[in-house]
Amino acid sequence: MMEKENKTAVCVANACKYYGTKQILDQLNMQVEKGMIYGLLGASGCGKTTLLSCIVGRKKLNSGNIWVLGGEPGTPESGVPGSRVGYMPQDVALVAEFTVKGAVYYFGRVFGMKEELIEEQYQALAKLLDLPPPDRYIKNCSGGQQRRVSFAAAMVSTPELLILDEPTVGLDPVLRESIWNYLMEITEKQKVAVIITTHYIEETRQAHKIGLMRQGKLLAEDSPEKLLSAFHTDSLEEVFLMLSKKQTEGRLYETQSENMPEDSNASLDHTSSTVSMVMTDLNTSKDLLAQKSTKKRKFNFFAKGSGLNGYRIRALLGKNWMQLARNPSGIAFMVMFPIIEMLAFFLAVGNNVINIPVAVVNGEDILGGCANYSYDESAIPHGESNCSFNQLGCRFLEIVKDPMIDLVSYQDLEEAKEGIRHGDVTGALYIPSRFSKSLEDRLMLGRSITMKALNSSQIDVWLDMSNRQIGAAIKNMLFDKIQQFQKSIFEQCHFLTKLGDIPIRFEDDVYGHLDETFRVFMTPGVLLTIMFFMGATNTSSVIITDRLEGVWDRSIVAGVSSLEILLTHFVTQFALVIAQTAIVIVLTFPIYQTEYIGNFGTIILLILLQGGCGMAFGFWVSVVSNSHSMAHIVTSGSFYPMILTCGLVWPLEGMPIGLRWIARCLPFTIPIVSLRNVIKKGWSLIHLEVINGVGIEILWIVIFGIISGLELRRKR
Numbered sequence: 200m201m202e203k204e205n206k207t208a209v210c211v212a213n214a215c216k217y218y219g220t221k222q223i224l225d226q227l228n229m230q231v232e233k234g235m236i237y238g239l240l241g242a243s244g245c246g247k248t249t250l251l252s253c254i255v256g257r258k259k260l261n262s263g264n265i266w267v268l269g270g271e272p273g274t275p276e277s278g279v280p281g282s283r284v285g286y287m288p289q290d291v292a293l294v295a296e297f298t299v300k301g302a303v304y305y306f307g308r309v310f311g312m313k314e315e316l317i318e319e320q321y322q323a324l325a326k327l328l329d330l331p332p333p334d335r336y337i338k339n340c341s342g343g344q345q346r347r348v349s350f351a352a353a354m355v356s357t358p359e360l361l362i363l364d365e366p367t368v369g370l371d372p373v374l375r376e377s378i379w380n381y382l383m384e385i386t387e388k389q390k391v392a393v394i395i396t397t398h399y400i401e402e403t404r405q406a407h408k409i410g411l412m413r414q415g416k417l418l419a420e421d422s423p424e425k426l427l428s429a430f431h432t433d434s435l436e437e438v439f440l441m442l443s444k445k446q447t448e449g450r451l452y453e454t455q456s457e458n459m460p461e462d463s464n465a466s467l468d469h470t471s472s473t474v475s476m477v478m479t480d481l482n483t484s485k486d487l488l489a490q491k492s493t494k495k496r497k498f499n500f501f502a503k504g505s506g507l508n509g510y511r512i513r514a515l516l517g518k519n520w521m522q523l524a525r526n527p528s529g530i531a532f533m534v535m536f537p538i539i540e541m542l543a544f545f546l547a548v549g550n551n552v553i554n555i556p557v558a559v560v561n562g563e564d565i566l567g568g569c570a571n572y573s574y575d576e577s578a579i580p581h582g583e584s585n586c587s588f589n590q591l592g593c594r595f596l597e598i599v600k601d602p603m604i605d606l607v608s609y610q611d612l613e614e615a616k617e618g619i620r621h622g623d624v625t626g627a628l629y630i631p632s633r634f635s636k637s638l639e640d641r642l643m644l645g646r647s648i649t650m651k652a653l654n655s656s657q658i659d660v661w662l663d664m665s666n667r668q669i670g671a672a673i674k675n676m677l678f679d680k681i682q683q684f685q686k687s688i689f690e691q692c693h694f695l696t697k698l699g700d701i702p703i704r705f706e707d708d709v710y711g712h713l714d715e716t717f718r719v720f721m722t723p724g725v726l727l728t729i730m731f732f733m734g735a736t737n738t739s740s741v742i743i744t745d746r747l748e749g750v751w752d753r754s755i756v757a758g759v760s761s762l763e764i765l766l767t768h769f770v771t772q773f774a775l776v777i778a779q780t781a782i783v784i785v786l787t788f789p790i791y792q793t794e795y796i797g798n799f800g801t802i803i804l805l806i807l808l809q810g811g812c813g814m815a816f817g818f819w820v821s822v823v824s825n826s827h828s829m830a831h832i833v834t835s836g837s838f839y840p841m842i843l844t845c846g847l848v849w850p851l852e853g854m855p856i857g858l859r860w861i862a863r864c865l866p867f868t869i870p871i872v873s874l875r876n877v878i879k880k881g882w883s884l885i886h887l888e889v890i891n892g893v894g895i896e897i898l899w900i901v902i903f904g905i906i907s908g909l910e911l912r913r914k915r
């Protein structure tokens with residue numbers, strides 16, 4: 200048995216694999232010996248790549264068994280993933296920013312090979328495969344050149360098992376021949392087992408064994424010569440066609456008994472519910488698979504080899520750095536966006552509105568334009584308690600002058616109101632024709648004033664409140680101005696000015712002050728939301744590129760763990776978050792002079808952690824998204840709900856109770872309050888209202904990490 204075991208490289212028994220309800224592999228059996236080229240043939244979509252993914256451990260069978268180089272893929276005995284297997288996936292799966300040499304070196308480093316050995320291998324492979332110049336970027340290589348580099352990357356560790364998914368697509372016949380010659384040589388001399396898929400059926404005549412696959416089943420498995428003689432033809436394509444036809448007619452069993460030559464070692468697979476001409480040595484496979492099943496599998500959160508390894512981490516960090524550094528426009532955007540966003544905030548938010556056109560109809564001086572008005576003569580005191588008023592409308596118009604409004608004189612009230620309806624002006628002030636006299640009566644006569652006089656002692660205002668912010672700003676400004684106006688009259692008339700005050704007094708504010716701009720309130724929220732979404736978009740776009748280009752999967756087959764990929768991306772992306780945090784902090788505090796009274800370290804901590812939280816969110820987005828556009832939809836789709844419910848636009852206290860609780864659980868709702876407490880109240884980390892912000896950020900980093908890990912496992 201030992202002898203047989205040593206000869207076997209891959210053994211697949213009764214393999215079934217589903218994607219959802221669709222069956223891809225159907226009771227498939229296959230056996231590959233060491234020192235053999237195994238050509239796996241089949242129409243597009245028959246499940247070849249899926250089978251190879253299961254062999255290298257990237258996908259899991261729903262039922263059945265696989266044994267590779269000493270054990271089930273993923274166990275230490277099999278050495279898969281790792282340097283014992285060279286895997287060239289169907290897609291090029293190389294980092295576009297790598298150079299040709301850098302791509303081969305990356306895999307050498309992941310395998311922990313010495314630099315001199317990698318160089319030696321690189322030189323040999325460059326010659327064999329006629330690789331493009333070493334310093335040419337992968338993204339600048341042609342499709343055929345990229346496939347050759349991909350082949351070299353699979354070969355760098357001189358693996359025991361070489362899995363090549365359509366390696367010869369797009370290569371010229373001369374190069375195809377030299378690759379086949381090379382494969383013949385390594386199978387013969389180094390006893391490497393090679394599994395190769397190809398669309399060029401005749402190319403596999405040189406293989407030692409070929410497997411003809413259709414609809415998830417292996418129809419036949421034998422040497423090309425034996426298959427050709429069994430079907431009395433000299434074309435493998437014809438063999439395949441005949442077998443396919445018989446499979447469709449359900450006569451495969453007959454095929455085997457009729458056609459198999461005496462000396463063929465093919466046997467019926469009686470363990471399968473289907474019948475096929477597979478060569479699998481069932482005794483060997485049973486021995487191997489039984490041996491494997493005694494090995495206990497350990498629970499492993501990140502699926503494969505979660506241990507951290509220095510040289511793999513160095514290789515991954517180098518890769519991430521290259522991806523970043525060789526993408527200067529990406530770096531420029533990552534630096535520019537926080538600057539642009541913060542500048543947009545500081546320049547656009549919180550400033551007073553100016554030059555709003557407001558109509559004025561001064562009934563006291565319709566045509567005069569206040570030409571004969573004198574401030575001093577508009578309120579003339581008589582004795583201790585009397586005062587006579589004159590042209591107070593003009594006095595009010597002088598006081599009401601403010602950068603916020605541009606007064607536009609109208610002579611008719613209806614015309615002014617029409618101006619609002621047409622959008623020419625935002626409001627209209629109407630000063631009644633007897634305003635001064637009526638106001639005098641109001642102050643002097645007290646309770647005996649007539650209703651008519653009372654009405655005409657008031658200035659009437661109409662506002663366009665369709666723009667609520669502007670309407671409210673004008674309203675507030677008019678309240679201030681009318682108080683100023685009243686105070687000025689009281690002073691001039693020697694009245695007790697306090698009599699004019701409304702009977703409520705606002706003392707000094709405990710924290711902040713009433714006339715602070717809206718920007719001060721917004722700053723903590725803007726800082727944290729910018730960091731969250733910058734972290735999310737940076738991370739998701741980098742990781743999704745790795746996943747879509749196949750670099751992630753390929754690195755994992757080379758022995759890298761998901762945890763190592765995650766950690767190294769975290770390190771690289773966190774360096775960016777640190778840079779972006781520095782940018783937003785410098786703009787907010789030294790440059791825009793935002794006041795803060797709390798601990799600066801706590802402010803930095805809350806902002807940095809929020810960037811980390813965004814990164815973790817971006818990581819999750821990249822795991823659940825199958826494309827860049829889907830990642831963008833998820834990120835931008837979550838942007839509005841999170842922003843609208845975080846208390847930045849409207850207080851949580853104004854939301855329905857259930858929504859309030861949901862909003863509180865979001866990644867930045869409570870941290871915004873915590874940051875505001877540090878900036879405005881000077882609270883430290885010992886306050887619950889600060890520490891819970893830090894706690895929520897850390898909790899979300901952990902939650903996103905865990906659900907991403909679980910999703911990665913589920914996707915296998």
Ligand SMILES: Nc1ncnc2c1ncn2[C@@H]1O[C@H](COP(=O)(O)OP(=O)(O)OP(=O)(O)O)[C@@H](O)[C@H]1O
Binds near residue numbers: 223242289
């Ligand atoms: N992740 C997936 N989810 C759902 N279906 C999938 C997934 N991957 C592959 N498939 C489907 O499984 C079937 C087999 O795909 P596979 O890539 O294994 O075929 P293949 O034989 O390698 O084809 P080709 O020669 O064109 O590469 C196809 O119908 C494909 O659409």
